[in-house]
Amino acid sequence: MRYFVIVGHKASTTGNFKLDDISGGAGRLDILIRCVNSAFFLSHNVRRDTELYLVLQGGDDPPKTVRFSGAELRYLNPDERSTSSLIRNALLKKIDEEEKKSSPGIYVSRMSFGDVVKMLSERGKIIYLKEDGEDIRGTEIREDPVFVMSDNRDLTEDEELILSGYGPEKVSLGPYSLHADHCMIIVHNELDRNTH
Amino acid sequence: MRYFVIVGHKASTTGNFKLDDISGGAGRLDILIRCVNSAFFLSHNVRRDTELYLVLQGGDDPPKTVRFSGAELRYLNPDERSTSSLIRNALLKKIDEEEKKSSPGIYVSRMSFGDVVKMLSERGKIIYLKEDGEDIRGTEIREDPVFVMSDNRDLTEDEELILSGYGPEKVSLGPYSLHADHCMIIVHNELDRNTH
Numbered sequence: 001m002r003y004f005v006i007v008g009h010k011a012s013t014t015g016n017f018k019l020d021d022i023s024g025g026a027g028r029l030d031i032l033i034r035c036v037n038s039a040f041f042l043s044h045n046v047r048r049d050t051e052l053y054l055v056l057q058g059g060d061d062p063p064k065t066v067r068f069s070g071a072e073l074r075y076l077n078p079d080e081r082s083t084s085s086l087i088r089n090a091l092l093k094k095i096d097e098e099e100k101k102s103s104p105g106i107y108v109s110r111m112s113f114g115d116v117v118k119m120l121s122e123r124g125k126i127i128y129l130k131e132d133g134e135d136i137r138g139t140e141i142r143e144d145p146v147f148v149m150s151d152n153r154d155l156t157e158d159e160e161l162i163l164s165g166y167g168p169e170k171v172s173l174g175p176y177s178l179h180a181d182h183c184m185i186i187v188h189n190e191l192d193r194n195t196h
Numbered sequence: 197m198r199y200f201v202i203v204g205h206k207a208s209t210t211g212n213f214k215l216d217d218i219s220g221g222a223g224r225l226d227i228l229i230r231c232v233n234s235a236f237f238l239s240h241n242v243r244r245d246t247e248l249y250l251v252l253q254g255g256d257d258p259p260k261t262v263r264f265s266g267a268e269l270r271y272l273n274p275d276e277r278s279t280s281s282l283i284r285n286a287l288l289k290k291i292d293e294e295e296k297k298s299s300p301g302i303y304v305s306r307m308s309f310g311d312v313v314k315m316l317s318e319r320g321k322i323i324y325l326k327e328d329g330e331d332i333r334g335t336e337i338r339e340d341p342v343f344v345m346s347d348n349r350d351l352t353e354d355e356e357l358i359l360s361g362y363g364p365e366k367v368s369l370g371p372y373s374l375h376a377d378h379c380m381i382i383v384h385n386e387l388d389r390n391t392h
Contacts, residue, residue, distance in 0.1 A: 023275045030275040043373035079219045079226040080276045175392035177239035185381040196371035
């Protein structure tokens with residue numbers, strides 16, 4: 001399995017945003033939506049071996065985590081608007097302690113960044129995508145890697161502290177700093193080449 | 197310079213589409229719009245050394261080509277909706293023989309696929325991104341490469357014939373077939389690593 005975690009520091013947790021305004025009123029939810037596309041789409045297929053965790057920390061009801069499970073996903077289209085709608089539906093669900101299913105392969109819960117990282121650290125090695133890390137080419141990526149990244153803001157000091165508790169590997173992808181969704185494409189390609 | 201050409205076989209040429217319906221009524225224009233994002237965005241910068249040609253062949257007024265010049269681009273945001281709007285504005289321009297500027301760095305013309313490839317073949321080597329090509333890792337990419345790709349349909353026989361007239365190199369990016377916008381990320385990363 002390949003796990004990706006991305007933090008949306010200001011991303012809406014209530015679903016009370018307009019589909020026309022995902023980069024404004026929804027707190028740069030557009031960044032996370034593009035990550036959904038990158039995480040799952042092959043040319044004529046969906047990556048079944050991938051799970052994506054969107055950790056939403058903005059709006060009036062933080063934190064919430066929307067989890068996409070490639071193995072079960074249906075009704076996913078590549079465009080931003082339709083994915084926004086899937087996420088909005090998830091955020092409109094009433095939730096308490098338990099994770100709830102919103103649509104096939106899409107789940108919503110009250111998990112915080114710390115909760116997500118703790119849970120996934122038991123499944124695989126935490127890898128922090130960071131410009132000053134070791135080049136992914138030449139780094140041995142073990143099975144079930146958990147890639148952690150941030151939106152247009154860096155992880156906060158508190159978030160970095162949480163991560164550091166799991167002894168993450170820092171890995172970089174090339175000479176330039178890239179958007180999170182672009183990073184995921186490069187990670188997938190590297191893993192595809194190594195595991196094919 | 198890095199050149200990318202993508203053919204939108206059914207993509208609107210008139211601009212009479214709704215911004216909410218770019219994957220439906222606009223003839224999968226969404227695919228080309230995601231290529232704009234991939235072509236130009238770095239984390240906190242725009243790739244000034246890149247030019248992108250969207251060759252639109254659908255709708256009521258084909259062909260048209262919308263050209264994005266990274267060196268001059270302004271007002272480009274990463275979300276699909278705002279880029280759709282820029283392209284729609286370009287398509288609403290009245291044009292005759294000459295290429296016309298629509299907004300900073302965005303131009304529209306009557307160029308066909310054949311016209312675009314002919315012009316760019318005089319600037320650099322034509323590279324056809326194709327699953328059965330040589331692996332890009334290990335292929336020497338010379339200066340000013342011109343990468344040609346297609347939308348969700350393959351290039352037609354006629355388009356392949358046009359390309360073959362320029363002795364293109366066929367290059368592949370990994371074991372799986374990927375969306376055009378994802379291909380561009382991998383191409384950029386490879387060139388970034390080789391030229392940095």
